[in-house]
Structure formats: C-alpha cells, structure tokens
Amino acid sequence: MTGSGPAILVEGLVKSFGQVRALRGVDFAVPRGTVLGVLGPNGAGKTTAVRILTTLLKPDAGRAVVEGRDVVHHEAAVREIIGLAGQSTAIVDYLTGRENLELVARLYHLPRPEGRARAAELLERFGLSDAADRQAKTYSGGMQRRLDLAASLVARPAVLFLDEPTSGLDPRSRVGMWEIIHDLVAGGTTLLLTTQYLDEADELADEIVVIDRGRVIAAGTPERLKDRVGGDVVEFSVPDRSRRDDALRAVAGLGDGTPTVDDTTGLVGIRVGHRGSQAIVQAVRELDAASIDIHGLALRRPSLDDVFLALTGHAAEDGGPGGTGRGRRRRSRRGAAAVTAGED
Numbered sequence: 230m231t232g233s234g235p236a237i238l239v240e241g242l243v244k245s246f247g248q249v250r251a252l253r254g255v256d257f258a259v260p261r262g263t264v265l266g267v268l269g270p271n272g273a274g275k276t277t278a279v280r281i282l283t284t285l286l287k288p289d290a291g292r293a294v295v296e297g298r299d300v301v302h303h304e305a306a307v308r309e310i311i312g313l314a315g316q317s318t319a320i321v322d323y324l325t326g327r328e329n330l331e332l333v334a335r336l337y338h339l340p341r342p343e344g345r346a347r348a349a350e351l352l353e354r355f356g357l358s359d360a361a362d363r364q365a366k367t368y369s370g371g372m373q374r375r376l377d378l379a380a381s382l383v384a385r386p387a388v389l390f391l392d393e394p395t396s397g398l399d400p401r402s403r404v405g406m407w408e409i410i411h412d413l414v415a416g417g418t419t420l421l422l423t424t425q426y427l428d429e430a431d432e433l434a435d436e437i438v439v440i441d442r443g444r445v446i447a448a449g450t451p452e453r454l455k456d457r458v459g460g461d462v463v464e465f466s467v468p469d470r471s472r473r474d475d476a477l478r479a480v481a482g483l484g485d486g487t488p489t490v491d492d493t494t495g496l497v498g499i500r501v502g503h504r505g506s507q508a509i510v511q512a513v514r515e516l517d518a519a520s521i522d523i524h525g526l527a528l529r530r531p532s533l534d535d536v537f538l539a540l541t542g543h544a545a546e547d548g549g550p551g552g553t554g555r556g557r558r559r560r561s562r563r564g565a566a567a568v569t570a571g572e573d
C-alpha cells in the first residue's frame with residue numbers, strides 16, 4: 230500500500246467557485262509519517278485543498294495523489310486509506326457517542342464485534358467513556374470535536390486530514406487535542422492539518438505551508454518561518470518615561486537591530502532571533518545594573534499576524550477573497566504569553 234513517493238503530493242492545484250478563485254496553483258508534498266501544517270487566514274483556501282485531497286471536491290486543474298492514488302481517478306482507493314475530521318463535525322446528534330463510532334465502523338465494513346471493540350477503545354482514549362452512552366447533542370463543543378476526531382480514526386487511516394482541529398476549543402482542550410495528535414503521529418500516521426494559529430503549527434508540524442488567497446506564499450520548518458519574521462521579541466515597558474532612553478541604551482546590545490518603542494503603549498521591543506531565553510536574562514541584568522524599573526518583561530514569539538504582515542504586507546484578518554474578518558476574533562492570544570518572566 231505504501232509506495233516510494235511522498236504520502237501526499239499536490240501539484241498545480243486550481244479550483245474556482247464562480248468568480249472566486251479559491252486555489253490558484255498550489256503545490257506541496259508531505260513525506261510519509263510527517264505532519265504538514267497548512268496555515269492561512271479565513272478564506273485562504275485551506276478547506277478547499279482538504280476537500281479535494283479527501284475526494285469531496287474535484288479540482289479544475291492540477292493533480293493530487295495520496296499514497297500513490299490519484300484523488301480524481303482512484304477516488305474509492307483514496308477513501309479506503311484516509312481519515313477526515315472536517316471543520317464542522319460529522320456527528321449524528323441524536324445518536325450516542327458509542328453509536329456514532331459503531332456506525333462509522335459499519336460504514337467501513339468492520340465486523341460487528343471488531344467495530345464495538347474499536348469504538349470502546351477510542352472512547353476510552355479520547356476521555357469519552359463516561360459520556361459514551363449519552364446523545365452526542367448533549368456533548369460540549371470540545372467533546373464533540375474529540376468524538377469527531379475519534380470517528381476519523383475508526384478505520385486506522387494511514388493518512389489523516391484534520392481541518393482546524395482546535396478552533397473553538399478552550400486553551401486546556403486545545404492542549405489535550407495536541408497531545409492526542411502527538412500520539413497519533415508517534416504511531417506513524419501521516420497528518421495534514423490546517424490551522425490559523427502559528428503556535429499550533431509550531432507545536433505539531435514538521436513543515437508548514439502558508440496559504441494566502443489561494444497561493445502558497447511560504448513553506449518551510451516552523452523555525453525557518455519565524456526567522457523570516459525576525460524571530461523572538463523581548464518586550465517590556467518603562468513606567469518612568471524619563472528613563473526610557475536609558476533603558477533603550479541598556480538593552481541595545483541584545484538584539485539584532487535597534488530596540489523599538491510603540492508610541493501608544495510605550496512598549497519597548499527588541500528582536501533577539503533564537504536567543505530568547507538568554508536575551509531575557511541578559512535584559513534583566515542590564516536593566517538592573519542601570520537601576521531602571523521595568524514592567525511586564527516578556528518574551529514574545531512571532532504570531533501568525535507577524536508572519537502574515539511580514540510575508541504579505543497585509544494583516545491576516547484582512548482575509549482572502551471573500552474573507553470574513555473572523556480572523557480578528559479567532560486570532561491566537563498565546564503568542565504573547567509564551568514565556569513571561571521577571572515582573573518587577
């Protein structure tokens with residue numbers, strides 16, 4: 230079943246919906262057993278690409294191959310080996326969690342006893358055993374997402390597609406979902422996941438492709454992408470405005486460039502590349518030696534917005550064709566909270 234090429238190969242993929250050009254020639258490849266994070270704002274074309282790869286939609290041009298099987302010409306063969314947890318869940322509301330999973334097992338023609346066992350195993354693994362015999366409509370959003378992910382795993386797919394697996398989850402459920410995904414990948418599954426969150430791609434993906442308005446605008450490892458926006462930033466504010474220039478002088482040696490000051494917030498920022506933790510310690514030392522009081526010293530990782538701004542010159546929440554501006558609401562807040570230290 231496994232050929233010698235990549236697990237997923239996409240070449241020159243084009244798809245329009247009337248006037249809307251959702252994909253305008255997308256290429257990428259995902260080596261077997263690795264995770265590709267497809268990152269992009271609302272309307273970028275992420276779901277369109279996933280739907281083509283999972284045979285739910287036909288491309289206008291280009292080709293997509295999953296484990297050597299062309300998604301257009303060998304649709305059934307592709308479906309046999311993939312799992313999909315879409316952006317909206319595919320759960321049957323009035324069935325229980327257990328019934329939902331057993332239904333999927335039947336759809337995949339698993340013998341009944343095996344289907345039952347598989348359902349029980351997945352319910353356990355996703356922390357849904359206690360709720361297994363309740364109707365799915367009584368589940369919380371996070372529980373429904375977990376059930377949906379469990380459903381996508383019933384048939385032990387070699388290649389898994391997760392379309393924004395953590396959107397709408399609270400921070401704790403998000404981390405729980407990340408752990409589940411880590412386990413899957415450790416088991417050898419090839420994974421393509423879409424996300425609007427750089428921190429999520431950073432946590433889970435071996436490689437990232439950034440899609441904007443139907444085109445791949447950047448690709449590479451998370452580290453490489455962050456380098457392109459200048460790496461980590463050390464930030465702090467100086468309550469005593471008369472000491473701000475002294476503070477800038479004290480930390481000038483830490484960064485790659487000149488420290489910047491945000492006029493409205495008074496926040497001082499210095500780009501420090503990969504040397505985040507060292508730089509933050511050094512900043513404390515220098516500022517302390519110069520007897521300057523500071524506030525809210527923090528190490529900020531570049532956010533998706535930073536990446537977008539740097540790569541495209543427009544903010545992620547501008548959206549793509551037909552963009553809805555939802556990005557503003559759903560934007561990650563964790564970027565600013567990655568490491569905080571030394572509140573004075």
Ligand SMILES: Nc1ncnc2c1ncn2[C@@H]1O[C@H](COP(=O)(O)OP(=O)(O)OP(=O)(O)O)[C@@H](O)[C@H]1O
Nearest residue numbers: 246249251270271272273274275276277278550551
């Ligand atoms: N069935 C459809 N009919 C018409 N337009 C569509 C259809 N599906 C997608 N589009 C349009 O194609 C573009 C790409 O949509 P897509 O759903 O792939 O974006 P996305 O990156 O998944 O966005 P989001 O982050 O909001 O999920 C959008 O402009 C969208 O409005």
Ligand SMILES: [Mg+2]
Nearest residue numbers: 275276277316
């Ligand atoms: Mg989508």
